[in-house]
Amino acid sequence: MKAKLLFLLLFTCSLRAGWEAGVAAVDITPSEPIWLAGYAARTKPMESVRQPIHAKALAIKDGTGATNVIVTLDLVGIRREMAESIAARAASELKIPRERILFNVSHTHSAPVVGGPGSYSEIMGPQLAAQKEIISRYTEKLSGLIFDAVAKSLAAIEPATLEFNQGLAGFAVNRRRVSHREYPGPVDHDVPVLAVRNTAGDFIAILFGYACHNTIMSDYTVHGDYAGYAQHYLEERFPGAKALFVMGAGADSNPLPRRKPEHLERYGATLADAVEEVLRAKMKPVAGPVRAAMDFPELAFEGPFGRARWEKELTSKAGYTAAHGRRMLAALASKEGIPKTRPYAVQAWQFGDSLTLIGLAGELTVDYALKFKQQYGADTTWIAGYSNDVFGYIPSLRVWKEGGYEGGDAFLFSAFPGRLTSDTEDRITAAVARVLAKVRTP
Ligand SMILES: [Zn+2]
Known part of the structure; x- marks a missing residue:
């Protein structure tokens, strides 16, 4: 009752x-x-x-x-x-x-x-x-x-x-x-x-x-x-x-x-x-x-993006590293080239x-x-x-510093060149603050 x-x-x-x-x-x-x-x-x-x-x-x-x-x-x-x-x-x-x-x-x-x-x-x-x-x-x-x-x-x-x-x-x-x-x-x-x-x-x-x-x-x-x-x-x-x-x-x-x-x-x-x-x-x-806002700040991958890096990967005994090198060389030769940044979706309701x-x-x-x-x-x-x-x-900056799979190595399995830059957490934190400022009434 x-x-x-x-x-x-x-x-x-x-x-x-x-x-x-x-x-x-x-x-x-x-x-x-x-x-x-x-x-x-x-x-x-x-x-x-x-x-x-x-x-x-x-x-x-x-x-x-x-x-x-x-x-x-x-x-x-x-x-x-x-x-x-x-x-x-x-x-x-x-x-x-x-x-x-x-x-x-x-x-x-x-x-x-x-x-x-x-x-x-x-x-x-x-x-x-x-x-x-x-x-x-x-x-x-x-x-x-x-x-x-x-x-x-x-x-x-x-x-x-x-x-x-x-x-x-x-x-x-x-x-x-x-x-x-x-x-x-x-x-x-x-x-x-x-x-x-x-x-x-x-x-x-x-x-x-x-x-x-x-x-x-x-x-x-x-x-x-x-x-x-x-x-x-x-x-x-x-x-x-x-x-x-x-x-x-x-x-x-x-x-x-x-x-x-x-x-x-x-x-x-x-x-x-x-x-x-x-x-x-x-x-x-x-x-x-419900107030809503969205932004796509860029996150950046760590360079260098030149041929030498990918050719070195090709010689790796680890099959996945060599495969990553092959993908990057193919990307280098393509019209789009190697992606150096990625727009990062930040959304708030x-x-x-x-x-x-x-x-x-x-x-x-x-x-x-x-x-x-x-x-x-x-x-x-x-x-x-x-x-x-x-x-x-x-990764957060802490995980980025620790390194390992989530810290950046996982990108070896992806179509992207490598780990994100060390300021990734700062970029995301700033973007979240900007997007929240748009949706939060004083
Ligand atoms: Zn996962």
């Missing part, structure tokens, strides 16, 4: 904010045996589907009529080129301004390779030659399906209430400590939850986040990893609701221990439990309107004085989330990494 009264009270507060919301899920499970992304060591395409994967969209319209759409994807990554082309279509056909659509991937390592410029399919070269057609077929279809999810979420818009709060879940482990016990190994165990209910008080969408690689399994089956299982369990527990997972700044976190199918269920259930605990307790009504959602590109290390939450409010700041463009690891 007390709970019902409390809900009615929150409900009237929230309804006064004039929210409307719509949600949609579109199946993006591959229909032919495609290569799975995320592990260079895989030697063959997928063999079966453990769980369907999805593109989901949540549209949120505030009292002024402004509409924001968050798109969550059970994929290892999305490139800027694909995100921008879908966003451009959403702007022209659905009238959603660029800064009001955000793409986030779960980074599941058990979803298809997606093609496109500078993508994995090109990087894997001869190994994937036989897969080229399948990958381009899937990629083209995927773009359409993601757009469909956005369009369907807008078509489903109805009066709604929005509430926010956070829980905790503890299975993310700082993976750099596996080989370096001396490292400090920060983690972000927060579980941010945005609950969306209809006028009957039923959940229609549960948007939740966690900062940890979706890398439990490395086999040949398709699934959403722990995030896929958490979404599935929440949808079972709250019939009628769609659950959407937002990946945080978990680039240096792994779910450990891992590699057994039962870990998918265990960590999926742990995360779903954390979300359920938040949903069943008192949550804070979210105020409107400010929900009244209730919540700040910051979407940042790339595989963002935990330091960024901890820092921005300290700086902008631990209770009301949500950091979504892996947003709008997943092109490589984005």
Whole structure:
């Protein structure tokens, strides 16, 4: 009875904010045996589907009529080129301004390779030659399906209430400590939850986040990893609701221990439990309107970019270093040349004085989330990494100095020349401050 009264009270507060919301899920499970992304060591395409994967969209319209759409994807990554082309279509056909659509991937390592410029399919070269057609077929279809999810979420818009709060879940482990016990190994165990209910008080969408690689399994089956299982369990527990997972700044976190199918269920259930605990307790009504801004500052790769560097790589005994040298020499000879910088997507949505959602590109290390939450409010700041463009690891200055895979070596597996410059954290910090200044009212 007390709970019902409390809900009615929150409900009237929230309804006064004039929210409307719509949600949609579109199946993006591959229909032919495609290569799975995320592990260079895989030697063959997928063999079966453990769980369907999805593109989901949540549209949120505030009292002024402004509409924001968050798109969550059970994929290892999305490139800027694909995100921008879908966003451009959403702007022209659905009238959603660029800064009001955000793409986030779960980074599941058990979803298809997606093609496109500078993508994995090109990087894997001869190994994937036989897969080229399948990958381009899937990629083209995927773009359409993601757009469909956005369009369907807008078509489903109805009066709604929005509430926010956070829980905790503890299975993310700082993976750099596996080989370096001396490292400090920060983690972000927060579980941010945005609950969306209809006028009957039923959940229609549960948007939740966690900062940890979706890398439990490395086999040949398709699934959403722990995030896929958490979404599935929440949808079972709250019939009628769609659950959407937002990946945080978990680039240096792994779910450990891992590699057994039962870990998918265990960590999926742990995360779903954390979300359920938040949903069943008192949550804070979210105020409107939503102010949105976006910027694309340049991040820079470390030179030199000349032939000598790549020829030296060619002579390396490590196959992946030699392959990187070959790719860079080919890039050097191409019309576009070697990319020396990359536009870095920084996006912010400010929900009244209730919540700040910051979407940042790339595989963002935990330091960024901890820092921005300290700086902008631990209770009301949500950091979504892996947003709008997943092109490589984005180390903090601390991780950059430590070096290693996330510190810069991972670029040897990419179409980019090498690690980012040492001022990367400064550039991102300044850009976040600029973008937040635009959306935060004094
Ligand atoms: Zn990763």
